[in-house]
Amino acid sequence: MVSSEENESTVSDGIRYISYESESQMPGIMKLIQKDLSEPYSIYTYRYFIHNWPKLCFLAMDGEEMVGAIVCKLDVHKQINKRGYIAMLAVDERQRRRKIGSTLVLKSIRAMAEEDADEIVLETEITNKSALRLYENLGFVRDKRLFRYYLNGVDALRLKLWLK
Numbered sequence: 001m002v003s004s005e006e007n008e009s010t011v012s013d014g015i016r017y018i019s020y021e022s023e024s025q026m027p028g029i030m031k032l033i034q035k036d037l038s039e040p041y042s043i044y045t046y047r048y049f050i051h052n053w054p055k056l057c058f059l060a061m062d063g064e065e066m067v068g069a070i071v072c073k074l075d076v077h078k079q080i081n082k083r084g085y086i087a088m089l090a091v092d093e094r095q096r097r098r099k100i101g102s103t104l105v106l107k108s109i110r111a112m113a114e115e116d117a118d119e120i121v122l123e124t125e126i127t128n129k130s131a132l133r134l135y136e137n138l139g140f141v142r143d144k145r146l147f148r149y150y151l152n153g154v155d156a157l158r159l160k161l162w163l164k
Contacts, residue, residue, distance in 0.1 A: 032091075035092075073085045084108070108120075123149060127154060143159060
């Protein structure tokens with residue numbers, strides 16, 4: 001079990017950023033992410049990421065309310081490099097424009113860098129201008145267009161950030 005001092009990372013603008021602690025947080029994570037993302041993930045998808053890489057899941061809390069979440073993984077890609085992957089990021093729409101998304105992404109980048117990641121990738125809908133702006137402002141670059149990537153038929157852009 002993680003002590004609250006280790007888990008309690010930072011407080012910024014009244015928002016507390018914590019690491020994932022237990023399965024009891026799963027419903028809040030799922031509720032937040034399902035509102036934003038076009039892909040219908042099952043509980044098993046969430047558990048795959050969060051249970052295998054719990055240190056790469058961060059939550060933004062406003063009091064007792066979860067207002068942001070990021071879910072990532074880190075593994076070896078093509079037997080060459082350690083690749084981080086941002087699978088899911090969501091911020092409550094009422095809490096946007098407070099740098100919550102940027103803070104969550106930066107926390108995950110730092111955590112992956114500490115684990116010797118060489119690069120970090122993600123996909124986002126080509127139409128999601130605010131997500132593209134957020135990631136590009138943090139140094140990600142457009143790597144590849146993925147045609148009709150999402151179930152809704154929208155193209156995706158793969159973005160990449162090189163750490164080494």
